[in-house]
Amino acid sequence: MPPTAPLGEFEQIVLLAILRVGENAYGVTVRAEIAACTDREPAPGALYTTLDRLEAKGLVTSRLGDPTPQRGGRAKRYFTVTSAGVAAVTRAQLAYQRLLKGLKFPEVVHA
């Protein structure tokens, strides 16, 4: 499988959040996971456009769940990271780790 274009920072965050949430990954839970792990709440618009982009790149797939009354009868759109998505986020994280290797951060050393 040919490698995809490099991932942006937010794309990596979204992929990792979907992987962390697992089977129940839809807009609300992914946003909540990102907010809990990064202390920043992504704008809904940014999240949905990123999810659409990741799906267009073949890094995630989506399926519609059953409609629920508390959502006004609208179905949830569940996301799953594909094997290409796992490979892409792994490559990106390994690149970060290589960049960090050998660097010393005073705040971390003296903590």
Place this chain on the structure above:
Amino acid sequence: MRNAATAEWILSLVSDNAASTVGDLVEESSSRGALWFWASVLRTVCSHLWRDLSASPLRMVGLAFWGLAASVLAGVGLAMPLLLANLNLRDSNWQIPLVNVVICTAGPLLGGWSVARRSNGRELPAAFAVSALEAVLQVSIGPPDPGTNYGFTKLCVFSLFVIAGAVVRRIFGARMEARHRWTRYLG
């Protein structure tokens, strides 16, 4: 919920997954309130608009030129009979304000309609591109009638009518599609 239905319709002008997106926002708004819901809808529309404009800029520029040309041609075409009538009735100038109204309203409406027909379910970004092109032209070559300060107002009116034309085309398109589905079903 009526508000959610309206929001879903607005989002469907820029997204294929409007229902699930609005469902998420409805679910979250139960603890955050209506203001957060509408602000989120607006921000989501803006994000999708920007995505569509930046994802295929050449196509959007092409649609913008098409829409602008269509609105100018439609405005001039509709106003021409009135202008010709004005030439014959030299002592009466009642046609001139009417010509302005036709050029400023019917032209952009038809331009919006025309550009929406070619936008493949992306009516709002296409209409927005036409308005942006009009703004760029106004800034670069100046307003059509120098000496007046109506440039910005005219741009707003033009944009409103282009977007209205695109939205009306969407409504008619959806109705025609529904009728076609029924015809196929009954046939």
